[in-house]
Amino acid sequence: MNHQVEEDSFYHSLGEEASDVDCLLVEPRSDQVSVSGVWCYEEDNRAKCIKTENAPYNLGVPDSNRNMEGVDVTIRNAFDVLPHEVGVNNLLTTNVSHSDDYLLDIGFDHGAFIGYVSNEGLHTRNTQFPMKGSFDVQNSLTENILGIEYQNYLLSNCIFGTSTNSSEPKGLDRFEDFSNSFVDQENNNQDILLPQFSQNEMEVTPFCKDGPTSTSSVEDHGGVGELTHKRSRKPTKRYIDESSMLSLNNSKKRREASCGSRVKLSGVRRVKSQIEVKPKEKMLPAAVSFDKAIQVPFSSHVPTECQKSNSPAKVSKNALCISRKSFERVQIEKHIENYSSEPEDDSETMTRSVTGGNQRKHHRVWTVSEVKKLLDGVAHFGVGKWTHIKKSLFSSSAHRTPVDLKDKWRNLLKASHALKGSKTEDDQKRSQSWRPLPKSVLCRVRELASIYPYRQESSPKISKSKFQNNSSPGRVKSPV
DNA sequence: GTTAGGG
DNA sequence: CCCTAAC
Numbered sequence: 001m002n003h004q005v006e007e008d009s010f011y012h013s014l015g016e017e018a019s020d021v022d023c024l025l026v027e028p029r030s031d032q033v034s035v036s037g038v039w040c041y042e043e044d045n046r047a048k049c050i051k052t053e054n055a056p057y058n059l060g061v062p063d064s065n066r067n068m069e070g071v072d073v074t075i076r077n078a079f080d081v082l083p084h085e086v087g088v089n090n091l092l093t094t095n096v097s098h099s100d101d102y103l104l105d106i107g108f109d110h111g112a113f114i115g116y117v118s119n120e121g122l123h124t125r126n127t128q129f130p131m132k133g134s135f136d137v138q139n140s141l142t143e144n145i146l147g148i149e150y151q152n153y154l155l156s157n158c159i160f161g162t163s164t165n166s167s168e169p170k171g172l173d174r175f176e177d178f179s180n181s182f183v184d185q186e187n188n189n190q191d192i193l194l195p196q197f198s199q200n201e202m203e204v205t206p207f208c209k210d211g212p213t214s215t216s217s218v219e220d221h222g223g224v225g226e227l228t229h230k231r232s233r234k235p236t237k238r239y240i241d242e243s244s245m246l247s248l249n250n251s252k253k254r255r256e257a258s259c260g261s262r263v264k265l266s267g268v269r270r271v272k273s274q275i276e277v278k279p280k281e282k283m284l285p286a287a288v289s290f291d292k293a294i295q296v297p298f299s300s301h302v303p304t305e306c307q308k309s310n311s312p313a314k315v316s317k318n319a320l321c322i323s324r325k326s327f328e329r330v331q332i333e334k335h336i337e338n339y340s341s342e343p344e345d346d347s348e349t350m351t352r353s354v355t356g357g358n359q360r361k362h363h364r365v366w367t368v369s370e371v372k373k374l375l376d377g378v379a380h381f382g383v384g385k386w387t388h389i390k391k392s393l394f395s396s397s398a399h400r401t402p403v404d405l406k407d408k409w410r411n412l413l414k415a416s417h418a419l420k421g422s423k424t425e426d427d428q429k430r431s432q433s434w435r436p437l438p439k440s441v442l443c444r445v446r447e448l449a450s451i452y453p454y455r456q457e458s459s460p461k462i463s464k465s466k467f468q469n470n471s472s473p474g475r476v477k478s479p480v
Numbered sequence: 481g482t483t484a485g486g487g
Numbered sequence: 488c489c490c491t492a493a494c
Contacts, residue, residue, distance in 0.1 A: 361488065387482065406483070407488070 154331055364399055366408055371437060374412075377446050383409065383452045409445075412437075416445040 317347045366374075377389030386409075388404035417436060 363488070384483070402482070403484095404488075407484095410485085 067271070361399065368398075368438065368441065370394075371408070371412065371441055374408055375441065375448060377405070378409060378448050378452065382447070412442070412445040413449055416442040416449070 035305065250401045373393045377385075377393045381392070383389040384406075386405045389405055390400065394405065
């Protein structure tokens, strides 16, 4: 078959399939993987390699736009380079997979760049090249086409950085696909110079025009010395920065998505570790992050299979169940309290309290005795000394943390203010209905709040004498 | 580690 | 009760 005919059809197909070369310079996107490819000319065809060395410059350009030399003037001007080194390394173009961190989405469809030839038949598709050995591409066409930055980008991150040992399993499937696509065309297109891949050895061997057999090896190739020269180049600072920014943006988006999907229900919570941004760590897939970021209901009231369900609908359903059962538990606890004025905190009043893992802590209704203890602690140590109060008065209550004490004190303040604000007895009655606290307790709260500074700078020993020593009030939380 | 404050 | 910033 005439080589020139093949070349023309090749160009023609590219003109149909390939996109504008400007797309090569767009910013990468994370959701696609772009590829490029390597085509090697056999040494016997070195002359033809030189003859067609300008092929990549005609990508996406109709034949009419090419000049006598077959070089597209437009593209050449665009890159302002000359393909002087084409063919030296038998490297026509590159087509290599990228890691996710360095995705180069050039906005192509399948068979982008040089990768697709219809009819007569090259099909490179979006294929990863699990290459054995590295290519010396310093003089390759890549530099001429895309410039130093893009070359560094490709070199350092994907193409030739793939070492001999790194046989990524991820690329095997595509490799097989790729290889088959070539084999299919092998018999019909022996004039076309194709790379041959040995899947077992993960190596790229040139496809010989005259003897296109799978037995051709790298050693048969004249330019093997150049081809097998390894290159390892570190990513440029620019791409490190860009990739880090990309990761941060992705993580930020994931976090926002997670927060957006977060179901704000009392019975569910999100997993803290999944929310924290850890740029240095390998980011989890978005799906995993999404699943773990959803608040899951605490388990004691929920069947096990329901706990593992992460869909928002199921969470809501569980939350309803939780609310109802929490209400029941509250009723039980109130019932117990009627018989025991001091339901000791350590003995679990709920039979179904299982706290562990990432489950939300059980809601424990504050009993009047607990409130009184808290008030005593506040009177003794002062407001804000929650750890002291906890250690001295709530040491036996494992479920009352200093934060709980603080929160309860805050709620008591609100309750006292509400009681103070409600003038009529009807209001007080209504407030009492949902604030089952004795009025005396609330009055004491108000009193303490007006007396003790909220944050004592000095030693809490100062307020050892209750209700009097307010000589150094410091910052007093005004009771309003 | 503790606390305050928003949720 | 959780979460987080501030201390």
